[in-house]
Amino acid sequence: MPKPARRPRLSRPLLWPFDLAAHERAYSGMTMRPDALDAEECDRVIALGEAALGRTGSAGEAGEGVHPEIRQSTIAWLPPAPETQFLYRRIEKIARAANDRFFGFTLLGMGEAIQFARYGAGGDHYGWHQDLGDGPPVLRKLSVVIQLSDPAAYEGGDLELRFSERITPTRRDRGTMIVFPSWQLHRVTPVTAGLRYSLACWISGEPFR
Known part of the structure; x- marks a missing residue:
């Protein structure tokens, strides 16, 4: 009869008396969905973002209060509207499914507009940061x-x-x-x-307890 597999030794003792194995297997630091948007939808969102940049005149800005040494990019906001409704619904559906499977947070929903970002050649970047x-x-x-x-459209x-x-x-897949x-x-x-185009948004909830 084969011996049961040994569990890895933890670097610190645990005081909880219950088995954490199921939680350890389920938790992930991140998850990726490769087909959240198709190519036509990506093109449509890029067009919406570029139009928003043209309206707001925020070319070259990285966000209010953000130092260019930390972040250098061009951003615009895509608030809820008939042309972005599909995007909000898609993002929240996939994010909530990911949360149910991997994270288990108590969520309220998308309380902020979606951020559209354009990173250009010449060093546009965003240094190490958190989104809290x-x-x-x-x-x-x-x-x-x-x-x-398209990942072939930019380097870095x-x-x-x-x-x-x-x-x-x-x-990097589109x-x-x-x-x-x-x-x-x-x-x-x-x-x-x-040029690298991307979206960023956040799913919010009540403070952790």
Whole structure:
């Protein structure tokens, strides 16, 4: 009779008397959905974003109060509207399914507009940061990023997540949605050629208890 597999030894003792194995198997630092948007939908969202940039005149701005050494990109906001309704519904549906499977947070929903970002050649980037926002009474619990550009259309511009000392790149495939806890450190490496388009948004909830 084969011996049962040994569980890895933890670096610190646990005081809880119950088995955490099911939670350890379920939890993930992030999850990715490669087909959240198709190519036609990505093109449509890019057109909406570029039109929003033209209206707001925010070219070159990285966001209010953000230092260019930390972030250099061009952003616009895509609020709920008839032309973006499909996007809000798609994002929340996939993010909630990911939360049910991997994270188990108590969520309220998307309380902020979707952010459209354009990263251009010449070093546009976003250094290591968290997305926690301004905090109570409602705070960001899940961060969502969607890759809009064809990966061959730009160089650099990798979305990376940091788990302790391990840096993990995410998929660059067009239409991929990446979902992760908003406390997770992440960055976009400098774009050295082409244009990288992406979306970012947040699913919020009540403070953790």
